[in-house]
Amino acid sequence: MTVLVAHGLSKSFGALRVTRDVDLEVRAGEIHALIGPNGAGKSTLVGQLAGTIAPDSGRVSLDGRDVTALPPHRRARLGLARTFQVSALIEGFTALANVALAVQAGTRFPLSPFTGAGRDAALNAPARAALASVGLGPRADVAVATLAHGERRAVELAVALALAPRCLLLDEPLAGMGHDEARQIVALLRGLKGRFAMLLVEHDMEAVFALADRVSVLVQGRIVASGPPEQIRGDRAVQAAYLGDEAC
């Protein structure tokens, strides 16, 4: 069963065609990795899936529903969660508050002006649970600004989990990580496998091949190959595309 479908997505910035007629789908419970050399257009594609960039043509649907015209917050409410390549947490808040904000979005009165949000057990309990599941239980009450890079990525993950999404867009979750930190996140993601559909955009090949059920390769805005990891590994065209570009 497919959860997220992109069909015929195209986007140009002036004369530069960044996304060319991309078809992509993510099935329930699978981890679908999207790889490609620098400049392939991965960020733009993620933007179109998330709703921050409007495609010139093509469709995006979530659970069969056409969401192409919907802004990011509507897609989020329909179950599309995302993490950001550059950590996008609220620095002034604690890790707990960041995750609680995500929990809050799913409550009956997310914008209630009365109830104090800081001590709200209905928000904090699920938030702590999410943080615990990414191994940050004891660090929940620390201000995000003082967290290490790897911890922040984990908080991002906790935020996404707290949304109880149908589909999770992971935009280079391992970016800027040292080897050990990366392995921890990979282990986390492996633990989440099967719970929901995940699109994993990554450069880290080790992680990709350790996690992915399917891999699609984006080169110069087009999907040049798509299939199980082993098939992609042996694909000549993919290897050629990566020549001269260190797949870190």
Add this chain to the structure above:
Amino acid sequence: MTVLLAAAPFAGRVTGNAYLLSLASRAATLAIAAVSLQFVVGYGGLFSLGHAAFLGIGAYALLILGGFGLDEAAISLPGAVLASALFAWPTGWVALRARGIGLLMITLAFGQMAYFAAGALEAYGGDDGMALDRTPPLFGSALLRDPAVLHWLVLTALLGSVAGARILAASRFGRVLRAARENAVRVAALGYDVTRVRLIGYVLAGGIAGLAGWLLAIGSGFVSPATLDWRVSAELLVMVILGGAASPEGAAIGAVLLVLVQEGLASATAHGGAVLGALLLAVAMLRMRRRA
């Protein structure tokens, strides 16, 4: 500070100085407007340079309702708040949509629009403005004519505004607003309609400023377009900044400070403008030096 303002009516009675009392009332009234602006600027991260429009709309609402015999406080007060909120809604919507240009400029422009509109109301004094027929009755009584009573009312409203701002900021709604101030894209990605949240905050702030305008009109007994001038908006913003922009209490203190300094300078020298200007410049430079 609250103690000081509360003590003012007694000081007024003791020294027989009605001037001090009216000054204190005026300071506290503007403080309410400053608190409402702080909510938008400090908690919401939205830069408004047109806030005086709401002040003026509240005042004019009282004047206009008075013309129809509807100036009874129980009617005109909600009327003033509603009128300001209604102005805040469409102008806020347009202002929040504009990207990369700065809310500041657009709110400034809308403020000017209101200023000109007020000046066009020939029936209500046009450019010169007009005095209120009478002090509005409070549930039929003439209570508001007593400056001390008015002062208590203003103080209550001020305390209420500060408390209300605090509660709202700590609420779920407030958390979303404050988070959006830092990273609106992230907050939207969580499923919140950021524009709608900001607009609600803006409209609420506009309404409270309308309340302040209503009080201001009663305090001075006079309503004129000068209240909506962009310089007043700039002064309100200065009040918020002087108070640190981080808390409603700070904004209130900033307001009282500015009013007192202005009054003091006006009586001390004819060049009060220059002194105030130099002071503000100095404060700004200090703040920036501390930042850098």
Add this chain to the structure above:
Amino acid sequence: MSAGLLLVQTLNGLQLGVLLFLIAAGLTVVFGIMDVVNLAHGAQYMAGAYLAVAFAGWTGSFWAAVPLAAVASLLLGAVLERLVFRRLLGASHLDQVLATFGLILLAEEAARTLFGPAPLSLALPPLLAGTLKLPGGLHYPIYRLVVLGAGLAVGGLLWLLIEHTRAGMRLRAGASNPSMLSALGVDVGRLFAWLLAVAAMLAGFAGALAAPLVSVEPGMGGSVLILAFVVVVLGGAGSVRGAFLAALLVGLTDTIGRSVLDAALHAGLGAAAAATAGPALASMLIYLLMAAVLAVRPYGLSPVEP
């Protein structure tokens, strides 16, 4: 409205437009590229007007006064940059508002003290004081045409500078992506200092040009500032071309719009309504225009591509 009157109003609108452009061009660059909110820009316009009056008094010559005022405005801008604006770079908008608002108060008080609060005027030399007969039969002041010409000339010069020189290229690059400038090897500090000084000069030049047309008084910067802000918003922050288009649009809307509105109200509701509602509605026209444009084009008319 007769064709002759329409021509006059169009010329008036264009003349107002070029003056607004001179003021807004500096403002849009300073706000769009340097991210500095400069509320005191109107005060620089005022300074230019007063400087022109002063120089005319000392030299006895209008022809000398205007360029002298422009140069003096440039110097004034450079001094202010060194003392104040340099610190405003990178500061929060709030601090910038505080500082520039303080500058306005200082400037207005200085003008009041040095020149007195009464409005002053600047006399035109006989050569510029006459009128020209337009097609349509109406007479039009020669000086206004001169202002229009001067403004367009400066506009053309700016266009040349921006589109066809290396400095201009850096400016356009900076408008698109300010953080890239230093990466491109540009001495950002010097560039910004120049931009501020030139912005001040343009505003001062506009003030000097306007001095014979309006009453020169301490508060004259205020209304001009607002209009300039509207032009910046309408044109798109950072876009000089946008500022040009928007300034002309605003100028024309204000003048022709006023006449059309007046005529319409007269015809529709009678002279009384026209007298009361007319001026206010006309003043609001510009803001309604701005709101309408922004509803459709949130980035302004000719925005800089991000």
